[in-house]
Amino acid sequence: MESAISPSRPGDEPVADTAAFYRHVLETLNASTIPFLVGGAYALHRYTGVNRHTRDLDIFIRRRDLPAVSEALRQVGYETELPFPHWLAKVHANGVYIDLIFSSGNAVAEVDDAWFEHASDEEVLGLPMRICPAEEMIWSKAFIMERERFDGADILHLLRARGAQLDWQRLFRRFEPHWRILLVHLALFGFVYPAQRALVPAAIMDELIERLRRETHSAPPQHDICLGTLLSREQYLNDVGQDGLQDGRATPLGNMSERDIAIWTEAIPQPKPH
Structure with missing residues (x-):
């Protein structure tokens, strides 16, 4: 079975140290028997043939499995952090990282059992892996x-x-x-x-x-709401802040708490000075 990243273009394969880190984490999780899936650029290439330089590896897990995943990685010397509790953790080594994803930035695309029921068996970095279903990739x-x-x-x-x-x-x-x-x-x-x-x-x-x-042809909603925040964490902040529209991400309409929204907003990259 072919690798999920083709060496057809220089730079597509991660450098040796990064590849070793990726493989070690993947081997550790395989040995742990905790269900996980590979997504991101690796899965996209396997489905479409589109080759892309990638800065990291995306691993998809169920939210309830994060403690077990963190413990399995801790036992082989890696520490995980939880910068965004509503959707993503990270594991770092030597300046590179792997994302441990259990939802989406807008908290809509929660990783549930169906992701695993419909996953595809493939090969990533020479290792047998399961990759995210195409349907869930489209959704997220x-x-x-x-x-x-x-x-x-x-x-x-x-x-x-x-x-x-x-x-x-x-x-x-x-x-x-x-x-x-x-x-x-x-x-x-x-x-x-x-x-x-x-x-x-x-x-x-x-x-x-x-x-x-x-x-x-039906009547519009009674409440002023902005669902644009489900599409961009930055471009509709004026609508929910200055204009006072209800944030479509926030409970009970959405799945994010006010604290989740604040953390996610605080992490918006600031423009570099000219």
Whole structure:
């Protein structure tokens, strides 16, 4: 089975020390029998052939397994930190790191049992691994619309490469109640790849368009709310701060506490002085 990262372009393989760190962590987790999945650039390449320089390795786990994962890594000399308690931990070594992901930055795409039930068996860095399902990759990436990062192209590449194999009904259910986000990406797919637009089942498009029609002709919500914060942690701060709109991430509408939001906002990179 081929490696998840092809050596076809210089720099695609991690340097030796980094690769050794990645392999050691992966071997440690394999030996622990704690369920985990590899995602990020490694999984994207395996599904689509898109090659990308990556700064880290993304490992997906269930939230409840984080203590066990941390203990397994501690026993071989690694310490984990929890910079963002609502979705992500990190393990560091020699200036590089691995992300331990159990949700998403907006706390929508929680890693649950279905991620593991539908994962694919592959090979990463010469080791047998399971990678995140394409459906869950699409779901989690669909909300990333920051000014400096937009994962829409990744989604379109996944749809083009895997559209014929996708579990469309499961993907559709993942986007409830955020079905408009799915519609946006599927409409964009038909624009970017017009000859492949039949990869998206007509029944899915018909249902989404009918929902849009019904919603367009219904009364709007009574409360002023901004769901843009589910797409970007920075670009809608004025709306929920200065303009006083309700933050769509915050409970009970969303899954984030005020403390989660404050920590996530504090970590926004500051612009470099000219």
